[in-house]
Amino acid sequence: EIVMTQSPATLSVSPGERATLSCRASQSVTSNLAWYQQKPGQAPRLLIYGASTRATGIPARFSGSGSGTEFTLTISSLQSEDFAVYYCQQYNNWPLFTFGPGTKVDIK
């Protein structure tokens, strides 16, 4: 089983600042990685797939990078609506997949 880890567990950021979230896989997942945003009481929303492709309707301030075992989600200028929990998901052994434990982005 591919194990996903995310860091940090919590990231405190001021509105307008840049946020950088990390995701690591226990073995290579090539570019088969997605990022999701989840707000309290809501279902997750797909942000990024293929490690770097924004999903439909996702603002350009969200960007993904990386391949192999190391991945990054960057939010260039945090808006109030961006404070949420972010999960990475590997699907390299599709249709089986695993999620990371999540990073909570809160207001500094």
Place this chain on the structure above:
Amino acid sequence: QVQLQESGPGLVKPSETLSLTCAVSGYSISSGYYWGWIRQPPGKGLEWIGSIHHSGSTYYNPSLKSRVTISVDTSKNQFSLNLSSVTAADTAVYYCARQAASGSSRGALDIWGQGTMVTVSS
């Protein structure tokens, strides 16, 4: 507009079987994609349970495989989850979701239901 809606009992007794259905609107299950179930215990992260293709092919999380059955009813455009021998550890919000099956987004979960809370308690 594609929408997914979970339904089923909100309370299940220990040792019994949890049964949920996901109704799909705005898209025919038979047209493609995989259709999956994901759960989230209170205050915790996401756990994939399993997925099904309209052809009936199923894939399960190895940690739950012995207790999980996912089925599809293309005539009703819905798919279902059965989880047997439940314990308190199965208390969670259960989501259904559409999983891309081809192209560069293959594997990503692009549309989710709102989720349904299931509590296991006597």
